[in-house]
Amino acid sequence: GLALALVLACVACQHRKALTLSGRTMGTTYHVTVIAGPFTSAGKLQAQIDHRLAQLNDSMSTYDPTSEISRFNAIDSTSQSLTASADFHDVLQVASKLHRLTDGAWDGTLDPLITLWGFGRKGTVTDIPDEAAIRQALAHVGFDRIQVDPAGVMRKLDPMVTLDLASIAKGYGVDAIARLLGERGLAHFLVEIGGEVYARGKRLDGRPWQVGINRPERGAAASDVYKVVPLTDQAMATSGDYRIFFEVDGHYYAHVLDPRIGRPVTNGVVSATVVAANCTVADGLATALMVMGPEKGLELINRLDTAACLIVVRRPDGRLVDYPSERFVLR
Numbered sequence: 001g002l003a004l005a006l007v008l009a010c011v012a013c014q015h016r017k018a019l020t021l022s023g024r025t026m027g028t029t030y031h032v033t034v035i036a037g038p039f040t041s042a043g044k045l046q047a048q049i050d051h052r053l054a055q056l057n058d059s060m061s062t063y064d065p066t067s068e069i070s071r072f073n074a075i076d077s078t079s080q081s082l083t084a085s086a087d088f089h090d091v092l093q094v095a096s097k098l099h100r101l102t103d104g105a106w107d108g109t110l111d112p113l114i115t116l117w118g119f120g121r122k123g124t125v126t127d128i129p130d131e132a133a134i135r136q137a138l139a140h141v142g143f144d145r146i147q148v149d150p151a152g153v154m155r156k157l158d159p160m161v162t163l164d165l166a167s168i169a170k171g172y173g174v175d176a177i178a179r180l181l182g183e184r185g186l187a188h189f190l191v192e193i194g195g196e197v198y199a200r201g202k203r204l205d206g207r208p209w210q211v212g213i214n215r216p217e218r219g220a221a222a223s224d225v226y227k228v229v230p231l232t233d234q235a236m237a238t239s240g241d242y243r244i245f246f247e248v249d250g251h252y253y254a255h256v257l258d259p260r261i262g263r264p265v266t267n268g269v270v271s272a273t274v275v276a277a278n279c280t281v282a283d284g285l286a287t288a289l290m291v292m293g294p295e296k297g298l299e300l301i302n303r304l305d306t307a308a309c310l311i312v313v314r315r316p317d318g319r320l321v322d323y324p325s326e327r328f329v330l331r
Contacts, residue, residue, distance in 0.1 A: 018204050021046045025053040026170055027063065028194035032177060035188035035204050045184070052180055053173060059088045060169045062111070063121060072154060073111070073162040082154045089152035091165055091172050091280065098168070098284040099143040102300065106288035107259035109145060111162040112137040117264065119244060119255040120164075128248055134262040141259055170196045171237055171283025178279075190231075195222075195238060198279045199231035208232045210331060216271035216312050216320065218242045218252075226271075227310065227322075228331040235279035239286035240271040256290040267293040270320070271312040274301070275328065285309070294323040301325040 015038040022031045023046070032049060034040070059068045072082050084092060098106040114120040116129045116137045129137075140160040147155045165172075170193045177191045178198040188201030190209050199209035209232065212225035220242065229236060241254030241264075253264045272289035276282040285307060289297040294311045301309045308327040312320055324330075 016204065019045070021049060023050055025193060026057060026061070026173060028170070030193040033190045034181065034186055035201070036186060048180060049177055052176055056087060056169070056173050056176060059085055060091065060165055062164055062166070069163050069165065075156055076159050078156055078159055084148065084152040084154055089148070091168065092148050094280045094284065095165060095168060096143065098281070098288065102288040102292065104259055105291040106284050107141060107143050108163055108165050109141050109143050109161050110257055110259055111164040112140055113257050113262050114164060117253065117257065118246065126248070128253070138262040167287040168280050168284045170194045171235070171279035174198045174235065174279035196279050196283050197231065198235040200233055202232065211236055213238055213271070213273050213310065214240065216240050216242050229275065230329065230331050231275070234275050234277065235282045236273060236275045237279060237282035237286045238271060238273040239290045241290065242270060256287065258291050265291055268313045268315065269293055269311055270314045272297065273310045274307060275309070276307040298323055298325050
């Protein structure tokens, strides 16, 4: 009986295959690779993934005027409230934790500043906003201006405060799809949304998943790899200044804003990669490290048991210098 069971098990493992599913979500693309047995239906899995991602979009897309986040942003008084869905409540709890952990370097209420600097839904700007406009926008920034009770009832403590969770929504999407696959009994997969990743188990050849960090240069192709990280049962997210930026008089202004001064970061950090237990946290921390810079950033990550990072700084002479945390591992 045991011998037959072993033979059958071997037959099953010989027929394992790598299914690749992809599509569009959250204004970007997703790719999922699943190591599955012969009876896993790609079509069915794809439909479940798309349905789950559509749910998250309905919750967190600032581009959809009917989404939960848009409905919350439309509230203009401190007396009105909105009860968050389970997803939205989960994201807000992580957001609140990130805000505290990073001393405000990560903030989910930067919407007015993002718009002011032309990185939001309203298109680009060609001039640098003046100090008065920055101060005015900053007056309504601060994650502590939002109150969420344990039941998920949300209120504004400042009627002008608005949410934009773009810097953790993709990470949350990755975690949600990883959970969905785990619930289907799948033990080996790689989920990627817009460059944010979660890897479970191993590849088809039994080796850890290998995930590349993009070369942090303006104009670098997405396939241009700077470093490769082996990942098993971990998430990885990268934030960089080389994709979204504008130029005025030879100065580059990137879309990563320092919530404390209301301006794009100018600390030389061109890329921050975080490996963590889940992608929502990795995503938020990567953004925060861009703001915090190498010293404060490494200090924070080395304090956390479940996270590692690589911060890349461009020196004035153009050289790239790597700042890895204590637990960061490359291939």
